[in-house]
């Protein structure tokens with residue numbers, strides 16, 4: 001067994017020794033939270049703690065940036081082991097490569113990198129100074145002394161550049177050009193990437209000789225956002241107010257495909273900027289009575305899309321504000337259908353000093369935001 005968390009076949013041979021040497025459980029703090037964000041304390045509930053620590057699932061290790069107040073926003077976690085494997089595999093690191101990790105968190109991933117590549121080749125940066133300090137101690141207890149930096153990973157860490165590999169374990173919507181600038185030509189950047197509508201997928205970028213990077217999306221990788229790119233919260237009661245006027249219409253489009261389908265919703269997110277979605281069920285999920293809310297916190301626009309078992313192919317839509325969000329979504333979905341339902345891994349991204357550009361199949365087919373029509 002490579003690790004009790006994963007079957008041996010799940011870990012590529014190049015990483016199996018590192019996974020054997022560095023067990024995740026050694027990096028899990030005594031206080032964690034379960035999926036419902038209920039606290040689980042190792043001292044008072046050791047069995048539940050061990051269950052969470054040893055499952056192939058993320059473990060929440062911090063809420064609300066550690067402030068002790070807030071809505072229970074997940075601000076740090078030990079990532080899901082099988083996703084850690086997928087990301088390390090995508091990194092395509094080789095012996096002697098110098099790596100920058102953004103998002104130290106518990107320090108487990110940084111220790112895996114040290115075990116495979118040598119501590120002298122690993123720099124890891126964490127925005128939360130307390131987490132950085134705790135991780136430094138845990139990584140040292142595992143026997144490694146990489147460069148652990150407390151700072152904003154969006155700026156990379158120029159002191160250690162150039163890197164052969166950059167791996168971010170927090171998701172971005174905009175890839176900072178600093179990561180490209182601090183990587184060697186021929187280097188690789190791996191990061192979870194998403195949109196306000198869809199979080200997210202894994203992006204692999206290869207760095208060119210001209211200071212640009214290019215690559216494709218591939219794989220389901222939902223992650224917490226880097227701090228500066230968090231989406232505003234999507235609480236319906238704060239955004240859809242009783243006095244709001246709206247325009248009502250009827251649609252035959254069911255949310256099943258454009259919202260629940262991974263590839264369709266990824267494409268919709270690419271085409272429709274700054275749109276959040278929340279599903280509110282009336283009661284039990286099995287009742288089939290729910291409303292999908294689409295919201296743009298910036299403009300205050302919202303749309304509600306009402307589904308009941310009695311209404312087949314006639315769903316009520318209400319739209320408020322300067323953006324007609326349902327129309328934008330429907331146009332983006334129609335575009336995706338017309339394009340032949342491209343899977344998410346047919347999309348790619350180019351990053352230059354000027355910004356980033358998403359494309360379909362190749363950079364000659366850049367995507368623009370959808371205009372409803």
Ligand SMILES: C[S@@+](CC[C@H](N)C(=O)[O-])C[C@H]1O[C@@H](n2cnc3c(N)ncnc32)[C@H](O)[C@@H]1O
Pocket residue numbers: 075076077078079102103104105106107108109110125126127128131151152153154169170223224225226227228
């Ligand atoms: C999913 S956790 C990382 C898991 C970690 N790699 C591990 O092995 O436990 C994401 C981390 O990214 C950190 N983070 C968020 N924004 C950041 C930024 N701008 N720079 C550096 N770290 C950041 C969060 O504080 C959080 O600890």
